[in-house]
Amino acid sequence: MKNSMNSILTLQDISISFGGIKAVNQLSLDVRNQEIFAIIGPNGAGKTTAFNIISGLYRAQAGSVLFSGTDITNLLPHQIAHLGMGRTFQNLELFTLMSVEDNLMAARHMHTKTNFWNELIRNKKVKDEEEQNRKKVHEILSFLNLGEVANKKVTDLGFPIQKRVELGRALALEPKLLLLDEPAAGLNFVETAELSELIKSIRGDLGITVLLIEHDMSMVMSISDRIIVLDYGKEICLGVPEEIQNDARVVEAYLGKRDSHA
């Protein structure tokens, strides 16, 4: 089984329902190491719910989630983050009262070893480690072309920049797997093209596996290695972009069944 050897994230028959509505229904998928994998589907298809199960915000009512060899089905969000999973949110969840730099510094939490007592007296160990973290944070900020705004408050920035800050915060975790929930939403054509290059470089240069939800089809088709299409919480089809584009079931899910009289 070459695939399972290579896979970083495996969902096995996960289901969750809210008040009788099956938001995710026996979903299985397998994300391979260093892959760009996209989840698409109409609104309400269960994409974000699946993300929330993977990152631990929801607990699957059935099935299991494996992340780099560990069963994370019943783990809490912070425990999953410690295993190397970072994510962004559909409706930005930035720390709005902090500067851009501090948003990323907060993400260095699990890479910082100093304890509370050392921090109280702020000894050399604390300062050294903080310096290392700051260096790493500024590396990431310049990777994302955010060096200029490092000391600005996030609320003083425009929406596209805020989205990039949130991406930076997830990268500051140094994750193995990055979950992006609609990274292109609200971006214009040029910004979307830049984002595509950025995501490719996150995979290519940083070696991070990317799992993304996206509605911008041209972007999804151009950067994804594989795509899964969901509707009503279920898989409709799975394959490389060409297969998805030519699949009648996908067209049907988005546009509805062709009228038999036509």
Add this chain to the structure above:
Amino acid sequence: MQSVNKKVLKNSSLVLIVVLLLLAPLYISNYLLYLVGVILIMAIVAQGLNTMIGWGAIFSFGQPGFMAFGAYFGAIISRLFPMLPFPVILILTAVASALIGFVIGFPCLRLRGFFLAMATYGFSSALFVLINFFNNLTGGNEGMYVAPPTFGPMVLSSIESIFIMIVIIGVLTQFFVSNISKSRTGHAWRSIRDGEIAAASLGINIAREKLKLFTFGSCLGGVGGVLYAYLIGYLQADFFSIMGLSFFLILVVGGIGTVWGPLLGSVIMMLIPQVFGGLFNQSMNLVYGAILLIFVLIAPNGLLGMFGSLITNVKSRGKA
């Protein structure tokens, strides 16, 4: 270069203020020493609440309770064990207050906002009742006298020596809080305030960090309490139960979530009665109420927040 100069200027002015405070007994009256002492104590306790609200969005009404606990705990053990030197009593009180904070925080921090406020208010109220109930230890309604602190063979009964201890603890509090605010823990606490879901997604254990924060803030409440006990030399539960909202008032005036806001707020709130006359009487509540209203409506971030944003506005205008 400029930022280095600024830092030197800031540090040297801080050192100057601390030296002036430490030497204050030489040049100000005992009444003023007492007043400045109370200001510093209120600032220490308010700093505890400041970290809870300003960094963790933990709206605790427990601070008067923790202050009372610290005061009575310190007073009782110094009476039971007269040989214990002052620093030991201080540390024991700090540890005991932190422990109580931990025990109270563990169940209460599952709650949020209004319900957390009510639960912590319940703690404070219950404590005041307990203080009056155990009257053989605490003197009940009649109150209890506090033995002057000792240090080895020395009895530090003069207000001057107590004042200097308060200054030292006040400086340490500011030092610790400013260090924490820059550190890993400070970032974690503030990220919890701004968004628990995002903080968890960064590997921050929300429950643990909140408990740590509540314990820290409670500890400051208790430390302020024991210093207060020594300063005034006599305790009654009512002293603390009437404090109710004053710590919130101090924070609203000074600036919630800033390192220096609690101190600034304490200075202003304790000086106002000096200007308007009569500490804690009926008409003062009118003044306090008016101040609270004005600040909440016009400057919800307090004086420091207001000046802070003014300064950044001027700076960014200069750049443009």
